Amino acid sequence: MSLHNDAVRVLKSYNGQRHGADQEELRQRYLDHLAARPDGMWKSCEAGHITASALVVDPERGRVLLTLHRKLRRWLQMGGHCEPGDTALAAAALREATEESGIAGLTLLSGGPVTLDRHAIPAPCNWHLDVQYAALATPGAVEMISDESLDLRWFGYAEVADVADGSVRRLVERTRAAL
Numbered sequence: 001m002s003l004h005n006d007a008v009r010v011l012k013s014y015n016g017q018r019h020g021a022d023q024e025e026l027r028q029r030y031l032d033h034l035a036a037r038p039d040g041m042w043k044s045c046e047a048g049h050i051t052a053s054a055l056v057v058d059p060e061r062g063r064v065l066l067t068l069h070r071k072l073r074r075w076l077q078m079g080g081h082c083e084p085g086d087t088a089l090a091a092a093a094l095r096e097a098t099e100e101s102g103i104a105g106l107t108l109l110s111g112g113p114v115t116l117d118r119h120a121i122p123a124p125c126n127w128h129l130d131v132q133y134a135a136l137a138t139p140g141a142v143e144m145i146s147d148e149s150l151d152l153r154w155f156g157y158a159e160v161a162d163v164a165d166g167s168v169r170r171l172v173e174r175t176r177a178a179l
Contacts, residue, residue, distance in 0.1 A: 004041050006088045007050050008034055010131065014113055019174065026116040030129050040129075043081045048118075048127030052089050053079020054097035054135040055114070055171050056106065056143075059179050064160060064172055065143055067100055068151040075155075075163045077171060079130065080148075089113075093133040101137075101152065102144025109134040115174045117167045134175040 001009075011030050014023075030050065039045045055077040056065040066075040078100035079093060086092040090108055097106050117130045143152045155163060160172050 001087070003082055003086050003089070003092070004034060004038065007041060007131070010089050010112060014116070019115060023116055026118055026129075029118065030116065030131075033129060041082050043125060046124045046126060048129055049081070049125065050089070051079060051081055051128045051130045052086075052093035052096060052133070053077050053130055054093040054106075054108065054133040055168075055175050056097055056101050056103065056135050056137055057109075057175055057179070058137045058139075058141065058154065060139055061154075063154045063156050064175075065101055065103075065137070065152060065154050066160070066164065066168070067146075067149040068153070070148055070150050073150070074165065075153075076168060077132065078135075079132070089131055090133060093131070094135060097133075097135040100146050100148055102146060103137055103141045105138045105141070106135040109136060109175070109178055111178060114178055115171055117171070119167060132171050134171075134178060 011027055014027050034040045041050050069076050078097040080096050082092045094108055113131045114134050115132045119128050121128050145152050
């Protein structure tokens, strides 16, 4: 199965209605994008492209790991572009989370994506159609900063509102509900 086909499968099975009309609207928008754009998974698609991310969570200690993104200079979850070697959207999210956090042994929370988020990015790409998962860290996991980050830091659930935007706050909220 191609990554494009896997993304369509994941999005068709995502229950956006469970999270509200905005999620159902985004799910349909993503599916329409992929139907119209065979290149809709790739960074080269200037109309926008699917990205995969994962919020790294330590549920035992009630905290999440965020990265201070090097280019955007904002606290975000781990994630980014799909790569040619990716065969599944979930695997791309897990790969990104592992690469950017430096934590081995992460596992995705079962049940598929936690939420969807569409956000503008600088041209020429214009839009990220982000499929967001949650990745569970093992007890005692130690993070290691990557080249894509200025910093990595654990934040208690309540602290996220002080440092992150609405997208990350919603991701934390929906992850906590899924836990």
